[in-house]
Amino acid sequence: MLGGGGFRVPLVYQALLSDRGEGRITSVTLYDTDRTRLDAITAVLKQQADRTDDSSSAPVVTATTDLDEALRGTDFVFSAIRVGGLEGRTVDERVALDLGVLGQETVGAGGIAYGLRTLPVATAVARRVAAVAPEAWVINFTNPAGMVTEAMLPYLGDRVIGICDSPSGLGRRAALALGLDASQTFYDYAGLNHLGWLRGLQSGGVDHLPKLLADSESLGDFEEGRLFGASWLRSLGAIPNEYLHYYYFARETLAAVQSVEKTRGKFLLDQQSDFYAETTRRPGDALELWQKTRAERESTYMVESREVADAGERDERDMSAGGYEQVALSLMRAIAHNERASLILNVRNRGTLRHLDDDAVVEVPCTVDANGARPLTVSQLTDHQAGLVSAVKAVERSTIEAAATGSRSTALRAFAWHPLIDSVNTATKLLDGYAERLPDLAAYRSRIG
Structure with a gap:
């Protein structure tokens, strides 16, 4: 696990502990550059x-700050x-907000800055994996996930x-709102990471999405229905990924984010700094401290967007349900044991969405087995969806090229x-602001003056 000292690592380990299959x-092996964080996690x-029933069967955990050592075998x-x-x-976040632009970590200006400093490290890791563990499968949750x-x-x-x-x-919540068996429902979903739409809920040979869109009570029973509102969802004829709230309600979300004392990043920085420091002082209480910190973290997720939509507190069902760690476990089991699974993943397009070339990474339902992941047929994007996806894909690819070349x-x-x-001048100020304040982006500083 790269980033093995990260706060969410225990979620993945808990999923591994719950796996009793053959x-x-x-x-x-946990790998991180920070030994203090490694020790805490x-x-x-x-x-x-x-605390498991049979601790002797738990996966053995080792920790290292040596990447090659972590990768071998x-x-x-x-x-x-x-x-x-x-x-x-x-x-x-702050550079963007000071210029009147949303600074979310994976969306817009913040996502580009994050990508520019992350991609060189991610590609260096990829080269080491290819050299040291060429038969290994890499499950990428490093954000911006599709771009990386x-x-x-x-x-x-x-x-x-x-994975994401x-x-x-989204699909599970929409299915449950209609009383469908989520495990037996096919989610016709497509787009890019943090930029996709649910266009169908197919169960028993019937698409149940039109029924859901027509039912205001059911729409109000889950997160995205409250976040976007019944009227807008009916207009779209689809249910967007929650991150599209930053696009559809950009002005209101920007105002909400600018009005709070702490940005999301600053909140998490303070919260996690306290966690790691307290765990160092009280290692015997590490799990209790982590659980308490996680509960607070999850309850405040996307809080500004929910306030804009008057969506109330986050649903307890969303907080308790398995997240990306369950996706990762299902993916690993499908590949390792040839257990056929259907998962929504970030993979090569391979003709799935006709508006993008074959090598573009898209987020779509896939069949997974020992041979890896293959995208399934989905309904094509509408003109609106395709336009937004194509524009953001162009941004992703420019970011990838800039990270590889250092081109300002x-x-x-x-x-x-x-x-x-919305302005080339603002874009220039954003790049200058990031290059000035982030040492990893110093190469992008203006050479004028």
Whole structure:
């Protein structure tokens, strides 16, 4: 697990502990550049294992700050790194907000800045995986997930697969709102990571989405229905991923974010700094401290967007349901044991969406088995959806090119082309602000003056 000292690592380990199937994961190596964080998370994992019915069967955990040591002999590499840490995220947010632009970590200006400093590290990791563990499968959860996955493809091919829990979570919530069996429902979902739409809920040979869109009470029973509102969802004829709230209600969300004392990044930075410090002082209480911190973190997720929509507090069902860790576990089991599964993943397009070329990484339902993930047939994007997806894909690819070449003009193009940045002049100020405040982006500074 790359980023093994990260706060959400215990979620993945808990999923591994719950797996009692034959051929389950037997050992986990945590890799991180920060030994203090590694020690804290290792303590949490040990206490998780100790509280299981059979701790002797728990996956053995080791920790290292040596990447090659972590990679040798591995079957799966789970990548969830945060280059620049939460300190970098706070800069991503603040530079944008000071210029009147949304600064969310994966959407718009913040996502581009995050990508520019993350992609060189992610591609370096991909090269090491190819050299040290060429048979390993890489499960990428490093954000911006679609962009990072596409950047790793030249080195790993189809052995890198991006994951996110947002699409499956949306589909599950929509199915449950109608009383459908979520495990037996096919989600006709397509787009890019954090930029997709649910266009069908197929169960028993029937698409139940029209019924859901016509039922205001059912729409009000789950997160996205409250977030976007029944009227707008009916107009779209689809249910957007929650991150599209930043596009459809950009002005209101920007105002809400600017009105709070702390950005999301600053909140998490303060919260997690306290957690790691307290865990160092009280290692015997590591699990209890982690659980308390996580509950607060989850309850405040996308709080500004929910306030804009008057959507109330986050549904307890969303907080308790399995997230990306369950997607990762299902993906690993399907590949390792040829257990056929259907999952929404970030993979090569391969003709699935006709508006994009074959090598573009898209987020669509896939069939997974020992041969990896293959995209399934989905309904084509509408003109509106295709236009937004194509525009953001162009931004992603400019960001990938800029990260590979260090080209300021290419980086500027990425900022200027994004739908949430409405001026080339603002794009220039954004790039200058990030280059000034983020050491990893110093190469993009203006050479004039």
